[in-house]
Amino acid sequence: MEDGNYLVVYxxxxxxxxxxxxxxxLKQVWVxxxxxxxxxxxxxxxxxEKGTALEYYELGSLLLDKKLYAQAAVYLKKALKELPEEEAENAVLIHNxxxxxxxxxxxFDLAIRQYNEALKIRPDYVTALNNLGHTYERKxxxxxxxxxxxxxxxxEPANETAQRRADSLRKRLA
Known part of the structure; x- marks a missing residue:
């Protein structure tokens, strides 16, 4: 190949x-x-004005993403207050x-309380179980x-996070 062809390829x-x-x-800027x-x-x-539980939850979640945890907690508490009885199942997500x-x-004590509240509503909620386990570890x-x-x-037997953490804890406790 000639030098000109290499230049065009490069x-x-x-x-x-x-x-x-x-x-x-550009995609990241748009998101x-x-x-x-x-x-x-x-x-x-x-x-x-007063909002719906979904709006408070959405705002709380966005604040969590931005690592504004104290502000997020305020809106998540409001989401729990505004949650209608017929949507009590959604309280699991808010508590988590x-x-x-x-x-x-x-x-950590407040976190444990919230994870346990989520698990009272839905005992098989794996995300809350993993989060609760992690909180116990930190304590x-x-x-x-x-x-x-x-x-x-x-x-959930295929839960890689729980498997990895449980194996690690078994080694530490043995």
Whole structure:
């Protein structure tokens, strides 16, 4: 091949790589912008008027994603208050999110309480079981953590997180 052909090939590869990179950057900008607009709209609406449980939950979840845990907890509590009786099953998600908010703030007792509330409603909720086990670990309550992970595995035997953590705890406790 001549030098000119190599140059065209290299430029073509470079252009293709830059196009792919630009696509992913623009996609991320679009997703972030959409999230920020939703967050802003919900905050504006909910400061002016009372919202629904779903709106409070959505705002709380967005704040969790942004690592604004204390603010998220406020809206998640409001979501629980506004949740209609006929949608009590959805309280599981809210309790779990609220537990995560407390966990992220190192308020482990409050997190444990919220995860247990979620499990009262739906005892087979694997995410809450995993989160509860992790919280017990952080509180250095290893036997309770292992028991919780084993419950999670009894519910979902293919749960890789619970399997990995349970194996680790068994080694530590042996």
């Amino acid at each position: 430029l073509g590869i470079l252009l293709a790589l830059l196009s792919v990179a630009a696509f992913f950057v 972030t912008r959409r999230t920020e607009v939703t967050l802003s709209d919900l905050q504006t609406k909910l400061t002016k 999110a609220l537990g995560y908010s407390y966990f992220a703030q190192d308020q 250095q309550l290893m036997p309770q953590a292992l028991e919780t992970y084993e419950k999670s595995l009894a519910t």
